[in-house]
Amino acid sequence: MEKDLQNKEAIEKLKSMAEDIRFCMYTTYANEKIESRPMTTQQIDENGNVWFFTNRNTDIGDGSNQGEPVTLIYSEPKNNTYISVSGKAEIVEDEAKKEELWNPMAKAWFPEGKEDPNLVLLKVTTGEAAYWDATSSKMVVFFSMVKAVLTGTTPDGGDHGKLNLA
Template sequence: MEKDFEDREAIKKLKSLAEDIRFCMYTTYSDGKIESRPMTTLEIDTDGNVWFFTSRNTEIGDETNRREPVTLIYSDPKSNTYISVSGNAAIVESEARKEELWNPMSKAWFPEGKDDPNLVVLKVTTDEAAYWDSTSSKMVVFFSMIKAVLTGTTPEGGDHGKLNLVG
């Protein structure tokens, strides 16, 4: 069933779906080439912005100061949840934000800790998203597909829609 959301309801829906997945493919387009790399979502704030850590020594950390257009792809096949988020990325120079976002798991990627001079905060200001969410079990989805084949209809795919995150 198609369900679109606007503004605060869209942000609430994004947070409810993406925060449980935590990992996304951070996708950029540069020099005629699409590039994706896995990133760990640290937070989705009350405005729908998505926050990450990265290193100045990476392409993302080195080249993102120009509000680069990005797409974040979240996928959880076990729960049949998929999200595509569009927005613009920028490095945020803020020691306070670094402190707020730091968690013990971040040390795996940044062994020098939150004081690592190469650690930077990356903010994706979101514009819109699309989601597909079927909380049904795989067996329910499978039988829905069989029914569709036998009846010549389209299978019930759960909820899907657009999230307009810009008010």
């Protein structure tokens, strides 16, 4: 069922789905090539901005692409949950935010801790998002598809829609 959400409701839906999945493919377009790399979501804030830690010595962490358009693709096939987020990326120098987001798992990537000189914050300001949420069990999805084949109808794909975060 199509269900577009607005403002706070849209932000809450994005937060609940993406923070549960946590990992996304961070996708950029440069030199006529689409590139994706896995990233761990640290937070989705009250405005729908997505926060990551990254290394200053990478192509996305060096700050040379401030305002670069990006797409974040979240996928949890086990639960039939998917999100696509489009926005603009920027490196943010904010020690208080770094402190707020720091967690023990980040130490695996930044062994020197939150004081690591190569640790930077990456913020994606969300422009638009879409979601597909069919959290039914695999058996329910299977029977929905069988019913659709037998009746000539379309299977129930669960909820989907656009998230207008403005």
